[in-house]
Amino acid sequence: MTEKRFGLTRRQVLAAGAGAAAVPAFVGAQSPRASLLAAPPIPNVRIGFVGVGGMGTVHVRNLLAVHEASPGVEIRAVCDIVPEHAERARDFVREAGGAEPTLYTRGERDYERMCAEEELDLVFTATPWRFHVPVCVAAMENGKHAATEVPAATTIDECWQLVETAERTGRHCVMMENCNYGRWEMMVFHLVRLGVLGEVLHAEGGYLHDLRDVKFANRGEGLWRRAHSHTRNANLYPTHGLGPVANCMDIGRGDRFDYLVSMSGPSRGLQDYAREHFPEGAPQRAEEFTLGDVNLSLIKTARGRTITVVHDTNLPRPYSRINLVQGTRGIFQGYPNRVYVEGRSESHRWDDAETWYEEYAHPLWRNVASPGEELGHGRMDYLEDYRLIRCLQEGLPTEMNVYDAAALSAVTDLSERSVADRSRPMDFPDFTRGGWETFEKLPVVTD
Amino acid sequence: MLFFRSEDEIRAWCRGRGVEPGPAVSVEQLWRLSVVWYGTRLHPEPPRRTPDEARAIFVGVGLTDPFWDPVPRQE
Numbered sequence: 001m002t003e004k005r006f007g008l009t010r011r012q013v014l015a016a017g018a019g020a021a022a023v024p025a026f027v028g029a030q031s032p033r034a035s036l037l038a039a040p041p042i043p044n045v046r047i048g049f050v051g052v053g054g055m056g057t058v059h060v061r062n063l064l065a066v067h068e069a070s071p072g073v074e075i076r077a078v079c080d081i082v083p084e085h086a087e088r089a090r091d092f093v094r095e096a097g098g099a100e101p102t103l104y105t106r107g108e109r110d111y112e113r114m115c116a117e118e119e120l121d122l123v124f125t126a127t128p129w130r131f132h133v134p135v136c137v138a139a140m141e142n143g144k145h146a147a148t149e150v151p152a153a154t155t156i157d158e159c160w161q162l163v164e165t166a167e168r169t170g171r172h173c174v175m176m177e178n179c180n181y182g183r184w185e186m187m188v189f190h191l192v193r194l195g196v197l198g199e200v201l202h203a204e205g206g207y208l209h210d211l212r213d214v215k216f217a218n219r220g221e222g223l224w225r226r227a228h229s230h231t232r233n234a235n236l237y238p239t240h241g242l243g244p245v246a247n248c249m250d251i252g253r254g255d256r257f258d259y260l261v262s263m264s265g266p267s268r269g270l271q272d273y274a275r276e277h278f279p280e281g282a283p284q285r286a287e288e289f290t291l292g293d294v295n296l297s298l299i300k301t302a303r304g305r306t307i308t309v310v311h312d313t314n315l316p317r318p319y320s321r322i323n324l325v326q327g328t329r330g331i332f333q334g335y336p337n338r339v340y341v342e343g344r345s346e347s348h349r350w351d352d353a354e355t356w357y358e359e360y361a362h363p364l365w366r367n368v369a370s371p372g373e374e375l376g377h378g379r380m381d382y383l384e385d386y387r388l389i390r391c392l393q394e395g396l397p398t399e400m401n402v403y404d405a406a407a408l409s410a411v412t413d414l415s416e417r418s419v420a421d422r423s424r425p426m427d428f429p430d431f432t433r434g435g436w437e438t439f440e441k442l443p444v445v446t447d
Numbered sequence: 448m449l450f451f452r453s454e455d456e457i458r459a460w461c462r463g464r465g466v467e468p469g470p471a472v473s474v475e476q477l478w479r480l481s482v483v484w485y486g487t488r489l490h491p492e493p494p495r496r497t498p499d500e501a502r503a504i505f506v507g508v509g510l511t512d513p514f515w516d517p518v519p520r521q522e
């Protein structure tokens with residue numbers, strides 16, 4: 001009789017118990033396999049959309065364009081608390097020649113009714129942040145795959161809720177990080193895969209976007225986004241900068257975020273903006289903000305590599321996501337895009353990245369044109385929606401899985417705790433429970 | 448080692464991944480096992496248990512799965 005099963009021995013279990021204060025029920029088993037998140041193919045993807053404001057409308061129109069290029073997508077239902085928004089989306093579906101979607105406009109939780117009543121393969125949400133997790137959970141609990149705009153979650157508990165629900169129901173929960181499909185982000189990923197930058201050791205990313213007018217607008221994100229700046233001092237929107245560089249570092253597929261330290265500076269920008277743009281006595285001038293204008297977070301990975309993530313949305317400045325990836329042979333840096341590779345670039349001088357593009361463009365950018373008008377943030381948004389649909393149609397693992405969504409989104413909560421505690425290191429949970437060591441690396445897809 | 452709320456959850460988790468369930472231990476069993484198994488750890492010379500003694504302890508807390516059988520391997 002062998003004592004070894006499922007990779008653990010009786011002796012190992014007893015030895016582990018000796019060091020543990022309390023060990024609840026356990027089962028010895030291997031970590032989840034890479035195939036876990038590849039669901040059976042869905043030739044015709046039936047979608048229910050929740051939240052069709054600015055970004056949701058972009059996705060709806062892109063999904064209709066994906067269908068136009070290659071039939072196999074259907075928008076069956078649309079849910080929004082503002083009936084006119086849902087009707088606008090319905091009109092786009094009609095114009096594209098689709099069957100009329102059912103509208104769900106009976107308030108904040110009407111997505112629950114949609115998830116329960118509709119026959120759908122995918123529920124896609126682009127609502128304000130606090131609804132992302134409830135919508136995804138309702139979708140998965142009703143047997144539907146879920147896709148959510150960024151960030152997937154805003155607390156560690158919410159991250160676990162997504163992971164546990166996806167594991168229990170066997171459904172995808174994809175975070176729609178469009179910047180992973182950006183022209184330059186994808187070229188850098190391609191450079192990394194080809195080994196041009198050598199071994200990647202360090203990366204920098206961020207969201208540096210003057211959002212003062214957006215946060216104070218009387219519409220769209222102005223209705224909800226500013227509220228987070230009232231109450232949270234954290235890296236509130238980490239995934240645009242972090243998602244692409246995490247892919248270059250194989251986070252969740254060979255490495256993982258280990259811990260983070262974070263600092264925020266003073267909060268001035270929103271107060272100053274309110275004073276300069278609203279009349280004496282306006283309620284906006286009395287608002288107080290907790291969010292430091294610049295947050296700097298530093299992540300150490302399990303393999304000892306380093307990443308910085310910046311959040312900077314309250315001060316006058318040009319846009320940047322930094323997008324820096326540095327390896328043993330060279331470096332890429334965005335804004336403006338430049339490359340330096342030893343032996344190829346002139347010593348100590350940047351090359352304009354455009355001079356590298358012809359040779360190193362990512363095959364997806366070379367091969368897949370977006371049909372018609374380019375919406376939202378241009379082709380990257382289209383490619384993101386296109387690849388999600390391709391993965392679902394062909395039963396492939398999605399390029400962003402629930403573990404990625406949780407790890408990237410966890411930065412907000414961990415940075416908040418670190419900032420509040422003199423930048424003390426905060427450990428990332430291993431949402432993959434060891435799976436990161438064996439999950440397959442992301443491929444360079446070609447079409 | 449993974450933690451679950453119930454045996455149903457263990458089965459569902461394993462089914463979702465095509466993994467055979469391993470031996471599950473309840474919190475109560477683990478507690479009872481710990482009290483006996485580690486109870487001698489602080490003795491200056493902790494006694495080394497014979498396979499029969501170990502088996503008696505495991506069986507005593509209901510751990511009868513072959514995983515827990517301390518009979519030396521016959522290679």
Ligand SMILES: NC(=O)c1ccc[n+]([C@@H]2O[C@H](COP(=O)([O-])OP(=O)(O)OC[C@H]3O[C@@H](n4cnc5c(N)ncnc54)[C@H](O)[C@@H]3O)[C@@H](O)[C@H]2O)c1
Binds near residue numbers: 052079110149177377
């Ligand atoms: N990836 C990107 O580049 C990008 C860009 C912009 C926004 N976003 C993300 O997209 C999401 C939406 O942002 P937006 O700019 O479109 O905001 P928005 O305010 O323009 O749109 C939100 C929509 O959701 C609706 N809504 C609110 N609560 C709802 C509920 N409970 N049920 C159904 N509908 C509800 C609103 O009526 C509105 O139509 C956010 O998570 C944001 O972070 C991502």
